[in-house]
Amino acid sequence: MMPLLSNATAIFGKEVRTEFRSRELLSSTIVFVLIVVVLFSFTLDTNSNESRRFAPGLLWLAFLFASSLMMQPCFLRERTNDTLSALRSSVSDTFAIFLAKIAANALFLLLTELLMLPVFAVMFNVSFVAQFPGILLTFFVGSLGIATAGTAVAAISTQARMRELLLPVLLLPLLAPILVASTEVTVGLMSPDPFMQWKGIGFLAVFDVVFLTALWLFGEYLLEE
Amino acid sequence: MAAAAERKIGLQFEKIEKRYGSVHALRNLNLAIAPGECVALAGRNGSGKTTLLRVASGLTRPTRGSLSFPGLVSDRPPQIGFVAHATMVYDELSAEENLLFFAKLLGVSDRQARVTELLREVGLTERKDSLVRTFSRGMRQRVAIARALLAEPDLLLFDEPATGLDPEATDWLTEHLRKHRDQGCTILMSLHGQSDMARLATRAVRLEAGTVVADTRSSATLQSIFSFAGG
Numbered sequence: 001m002m003p004l005l006s007n008a009t010a011i012f013g014k015e016v017r018t019e020f021r022s023r024e025l026l027s028s029t030i031v032f033v034l035i036v037v038v039l040f041s042f043t044l045d046t047n048s049n050e051s052r053r054f055a056p057g058l059l060w061l062a063f064l065f066a067s068s069l070m071m072q073p074c075f076l077r078e079r080t081n082d083t084l085s086a087l088r089s090s091v092s093d094t095f096a097i098f099l100a101k102i103a104a105n106a107l108f109l110l111l112t113e114l115l116m117l118p119v120f121a122v123m124f125n126v127s128f129v130a131q132f133p134g135i136l137l138t139f140f141v142g143s144l145g146i147a148t149a150g151t152a153v154a155a156i157s158t159q160a161r162m163r164e165l166l167l168p169v170l171l172l173p174l175l176a177p178i179l180v181a182s183t184e185v186t187v188g189l190m191s192p193d194p195f196m197q198w199k200g201i202g203f204l205a206v207f208d209v210v211f212l213t214a215l216w217l218f219g220e221y222l223l224e225e
Numbered sequence: 226m227a228a229a230a231e232r233k234i235g236l237q238f239e240k241i242e243k244r245y246g247s248v249h250a251l252r253n254l255n256l257a258i259a260p261g262e263c264v265a266l267a268g269r270n271g272s273g274k275t276t277l278l279r280v281a282s283g284l285t286r287p288t289r290g291s292l293s294f295p296g297l298v299s300d301r302p303p304q305i306g307f308v309a310h311a312t313m314v315y316d317e318l319s320a321e322e323n324l325l326f327f328a329k330l331l332g333v334s335d336r337q338a339r340v341t342e343l344l345r346e347v348g349l350t351e352r353k354d355s356l357v358r359t360f361s362r363g364m365r366q367r368v369a370i371a372r373a374l375l376a377e378p379d380l381l382l383f384d385e386p387a388t389g390l391d392p393e394a395t396d397w398l399t400e401h402l403r404k405h406r407d408q409g410c411t412i413l414m415s416l417h418g419q420s421d422m423a424r425l426a427t428r429a430v431r432l433e434a435g436t437v438v439a440d441t442r443s444s445a446t447l448q449s450i451f452s453f454a455g456g
Contacts, residue, residue: 003332010329018317082311085284086372089307090330225285 004099007091011100015074019108025073026108029066033116036062041123055124056186060179062116064146067109067175068168071150074101075158084223094220098151102212106140106147113139131189134196138189141204142182148211149174155222177207233260233409234296234303234379236281241290243276243435250276251287251435258413258428260296263406265426266415267451273435274415275310278382281413282307294380306373307382312365313372316358320349320368323357324375331376343371348397363394370401381405383414387422399425416451423451 040058044051078084087097121128128135157166185200236258243251251273258264266274279285282305294303314323328336344350347367387395399421416423429450431439439450
């Protein structure tokens with residue numbers, strides 16, 4: 001267990017260091033979400049109660065599209081110098097690679113969501129400050145689910161020829177349960193009488209655990225040549 | 226390297242077959258490499274040299290057959306240093322950061338000292354803080370070699386190590402390999418055509434269509450395997 005965590009921590013540190021050095025992934029994803037949120041706000045009357053009910057769904061849809069952009073390079077850039085082979089031959093358990101990639105992707109997605117939340121609140125005229133802890137929890141379990149499924153699909157699609165097309169085609173339907181559950185919880189938190197839907201949070205947590213377990217059991221085969 | 230020499234291991238391929246879809250990369254390949262041997266693989270493009278090295282490194286699982294490491298005394302996995310076509314290091318990290326990162330993954334004790342020693346050995350001490358993306362091909366190859374040597378490997382695998390190197394860098398690499406060979410490290414390397422590196426080999430094996438077609442330890446016939454391979 002210790003080598004697994006030690007390896008995962010080292011790879012996570014490398015992912016964060018290289019991303020904050022280049023800022024390629026974060027900047028492009030933030031700009032993408034910003035554009036989508038602004039475009040959505042143009043198409044709806046953001047002062048109506050009806051649009052405020054739809055707004056959390058649109059926000060999560062923007063996050064989902066952004067995630068398909070964000071997940072693509074996580075294994076693809078390891079192909080440039082065949083560093084994935086170096087990682088595979090250096091770690092004692094390939095699950096460490098997945099754990100690190102999932103943690104890094106979840107962190108980057110969470111950062112994007114937190115940066116976009118105030119913009120979204122202003123554009124759609126919704127208040128989130130009082131419910132921030134609940135929203136943060138929803139973003140966390142939702143992002144973890146997106147990152148777990150996304151990292152698995154990115155590993156599969158990296159080996160395919162039509163990889164740029166394959167990832168969103170596989171990922172978006174797979175993330176439909178996350179979209180539904182996260183939206184429902186966020187709608188509850190942003191309603192005039194806010195409430196926390198623990199059932200939704202529980203569903204998201206189960207989704208995360210199921211995908212993490214599947215990756216732990218079968219992840220090795222996804223990275224094989 | 227002394228530690229590696231003390232725990233010499235060999236390499237035994239038995240009836241190895243590797244298929245990629247309908248393409249047979251390796252066919253019923255049998256090859257036994259004794260501990261301490263320096264074996265050069267020759268053969269045309271597509272003859273199976275790279276696949277054989279990747280199978281030996283454990284990165285590619287053979288479709289059939291088995292791979293074993295004679296001389297491996299404990300139940301720990303063999304330490305294998307692999308230098309492939311690609312450098313297997315991160316362009317966005319410095320030479321030192323790359324080596325420290327892989328040293329941590331490999332569980333190398335006293336990482337900083339080992340990395341400093343290897344940077345000195347490959348002549349990159351002065352550029353240790355520079356990002357690898359700013360390096361020439363030869364310098365990248367030096368980082369790749371340092372990475373492969375981090376865990377004091379029992380077995381060294383080189384896939385056409387001189388590709389893209391200028392004569393000076395090739396000379397440096399040849400001398401470096403000679404040092405490891407003389408220390409008793411088992412080496413398997415694929416080479417393209419005759420070169421100074423071929424002269425390091427104590428044995429040459431020629432592959433064709435994924436199988437061994439010639440195998441010699443005789444210095445008289447060793448060079449002919451490369452000339453016959455057609456570069």
